[in-house]
Amino acid sequence: MAGKLIGIGVGPGDPELLTVKAVKALRMADVVSVPKAHSDVSSLALGAVRQILEDRQDPPELLELVFPMTKDKSEIERVMARNASAVADRIDRGKVVAFITLGDPMFYSTFVYLFEAMRRHYPGVEIEIIPGVTSLTACAATARLPLAEREEVVAVIPSEVDKCEVEEISRHADSMVFMKCARRFKELVTVLKRSPFEKSTVAIVRRCSMPEERVVVGEVAEAEGWELPDDYFSMMIVKRRDAEKERGDVV
Ligand SMILES: C[S@@+](CC[C@H](N)C(=O)[O-])C[C@H]1O[C@@H](n2cnc3c(N)ncnc32)[C@H](O)[C@@H]1O
Structure with missing residues (x-):
């Protein structure tokens, strides 16, 4: 059988949130590849x-790939070429390599780096992608905070977006989701207090769907007083309560 790479989204952490397709692929893959920021960090994706x-009667080979937390482009390219080579070597031998990643593989995932490196260095390799439940929708469900309805606009904001840009986006969005920025929650709440989101509902979800899950929901105005988590696996969602009225699009 011809080898291939399968990017598998395993969802936000709870094994029950894996798709049927993901489970089937994991039962037959020859190699399961696990992303790690540093080799000593245990993988939440693997836990799921x-x-x-x-x-499995026939346990797959576990292939650990280290993804360095750096912005140095040449370092990233060098490491990704090495990761792609390790994957391509197994695919060459007819193996199916399943790369697991939290949430969805095409949404702020380390899989995107591998996907691009494989396409660049091994363009003939078959790549299948199995979508997963994203932390974005899982956190909204846990917080009971609808992300969008009718014509509402959702903005997803990652860690490096500066305060001015957040202020500008807040003028156009009905809800905003902050990912990869737990360290900045306090600063961001202060920005929200001076924005059209001043009188909005805010939810902070830490480790959604995992045993350590914590959820706080309340008003932006009171959020400054909360003890906010400094846990990378946290997300903040804000939703304007007046969005529906302002757009005037009752269906
Ligand atoms: C590199 S992104 C991965 C996103 C992932 N591919 C997805 O589709 O959800 C990592 C960020 O996703 C969010 N995240 C991932 N899993 C989470 C969880 N179980 N609970 C809360 N936030 C989570 C956090 O904001 C974290 O900083």
Whole structure:
């Protein structure tokens, strides 16, 4: 059988949030590749699929790929070329390599780096992508905070977006989702207090769907007084309560 790479989104952490397609792929993959920021950090993605792998009669090879937390482009390219080579070597030998990633593979995922490197260095390799439940929708569900309805606009804001840009985006969005920026929650709440989101509902979800899950929902005005998590696996969602009225689009 011809080898291939499968990018598998394993959802936000709860093994019950894996798709049927993801489970099937994990039961037959020859190699399961696990992303790690540093080799000593245990992988949450692996935690979500551990039982499926342990239940197998023929355990797959575990291939650990290190993704350095750096902005140095040449360092990223060098490491990704090495990761792509390790994957391509197995695919060459007819193996199916499943790369697991939290949430969805095409949404702020380390898989995107591997995907681009494979396309650049090994353009003939078949790549399949199995979408996963994103932390974005999982956190909204846990917080009972609808992300969007009718004509509402959702803005997703990652860690490096500066305060001025957040202020500008806040003038156009009905809800905003802050990812990868737990360290900045306090600063961002201050920005929101001076924005059209001043009288909005805010939810902070830490480790959604995992045993350590914590959720706080309240008003932007009171959020400054909260003890905010400095946990990378956290998300902040704000939703304007007046969005529907302002757009005047009752259906
Ligand atoms: C590199 S992004 C990965 C996004 C992922 N590919 C997805 O589709 O959800 C990492 C960020 O996603 C968010 N995140 C991922 N899993 C989470 C979870 N279980 N609970 C809360 N936030 C989570 C956090 O904001 C974290 O900083």
